Amino acid sequence: MPLPLPTLLPHLLHAQETLYGPITTIPATTWTPPPQSGGGDQGRYLWTDAIGVLNFLTLHRIHPHPPTPTHYLTLATRLITTVHATLGRTRPSSTCTPAYLPGASPTHPLSGGLRIGKPSPDSDGQYHHYLTLWMFVLNRTSVVSGEAGWNELAVELGRGVHPRFFLGGEEGKRERMVWKMDVNLERVLVGSEGNLDPLDGWVVFRLVQGFQESNGDGKGKGVLEEEIEDYARILKRKGRQRIVDDMLDLGMTLWTAHWFLGREEWADELVERGVKRVYNLFEKDRYLDQDIRHRLAFREFGAAMGIRCVAEQEADKDRAVDLKVFADRIVDCWRPYMAGADGGEDELTPITQVMYASALMPGAFQRGFFGPEPVVPEWSLY
Incomplete structure (x- = not known):
């Protein structure tokens, strides 16, 4: 069953505290994020910290009695700064100190992208869908704070990494994507095209563009336009977006599309x-009857988050109720396992905890959660 806010809030806070310490009492302005988000390189992992920032932004919006009015917003921005200082630079070693990634500089710290934060140099690299999620994080931080500089960093990041994930086609057009590059964005590590990568890029770049055009004093006109057209061209070539049964992929598909639900035909479809x-998985296939030992909590929390985002935009009230029940059932079946979980030894614990919080309360993930969204130009894909 859905939890009321007074009951839900302690669960959300506990999930964040397992990674980031006693967040309700620490002095936000001097807080240093502990190295517990995963990975092995200084304890930072890009995906986990991205969700962590969004959860802090949610807390900033919903917490009835924060220590100060900007407490959770300050925690969010300090976590962002820590991620940039760690994953926006090379790995430290006994022979050299970290330096900006190739293409970046003190004035353009994200032009070289952000590392994943994997524990060894051989497994580290840059993921397209992690980078677009981080752009979304920066965009939401600008929306919440009213400070355009965060969104400007999202533009910088997008411009810096975008061409590195595209392989050229005829007449120099970028016709195919890859989803993993090396740390320096010079060598393809995985040559396949991610199922959601073109759609993620297309939607997030448009959100960043919308904010920039609405808040950039005219300077943002046409920003990221070429990059958005690259994504649109690939999406048109692919045709209808594929729906898969993987719970995280399904949840992220719903989340991505919900930004234009009721506004553009492709999103409605x-x-x-x-x-x-979702109905088939829960009612026909009885997914939640499967042995929990053979399932991954963080992937199912991703599904719950996406389902809730769609439910909040759903015009059919009965279907909205059904969707919220499906999301509640996911959270309910895992809640007993989450209540006693702390930092632990399991490498999946950090990502599981932050995604549990986002499954409980998507908040910052949701369209309109912080108020009306900037109007962006309409597109027709199919």
């Missing part, structure tokens, strides 16, 4: 197919 798959 994609959400409709995604929701049908």
Whole structure:
């Protein structure tokens, strides 16, 4: 069953505290994020910290009695700064100190991208969908704080990494994507095209563009336009977005599409197919009856988050209720396991905890959670 805010809030806070310490009492302005978000390189992992920042932004919006009015917003921005200082630089070693990634500099710290934060140099690199999620984090931070500089960093990051994930086609057009590059964005590590990468890029770049055009004093006109057209061209070539049964992929598909639900035909069509798959998984395939030992909590929390985001935009009230029940069932089946979990030894604990918090309360993930969204130009894909 859904938890009321007074009951939900302690669960959300506990999940964040397992990674970031006693967040309700620490002095935000001097806080240094502990190295517990995963990975082995100074304890930072880009995906986990991205969700962590969004959860802090949610807390900034919903916490009824924060220590100070900007307490959780300050925690969010200090975590962002720590991630940039760690994953925006090379790995430290006994022979050299960290330096900016190739293409970056003190005045353009994100032009070289951000490392994943994997424990060894051989497994580290840059993921396209991690980078677009971080752009979304920076965009939401600008939306919450009213400070355009965070969104400007998202623009910088997008411009810096975008061409490195595209392989050229005829007449110099970028026709195919890859989803993993090396740390320096010079060598392809995984040559396949991620299922959601073009869609993620297309949607997030448009959100960043919308804020920049609305808040950039005219300077943001046309920003990221070429990059957005690159994504659109690939999406048109692919045709209808594929829906898969993987719970995290399904949840992120719904989350991505919900930003334009009721506004653009492609989003309505994609959400409709995604929701049908949700009904099939829960009612026909009885997914939650499967042995929990063979499932991954963080992937299911991703599904719950995406389902809740769609439910909040759903015009059909009965279907909205059904969707919220499905999301509640995911959270309910895992809640007993989450209550006693702390930092632990499991390498998945950090990502599981932050995604548990986002499954409880998507907040910053949701369209309109912080108020009306900037109007962006309409597109037709199919």
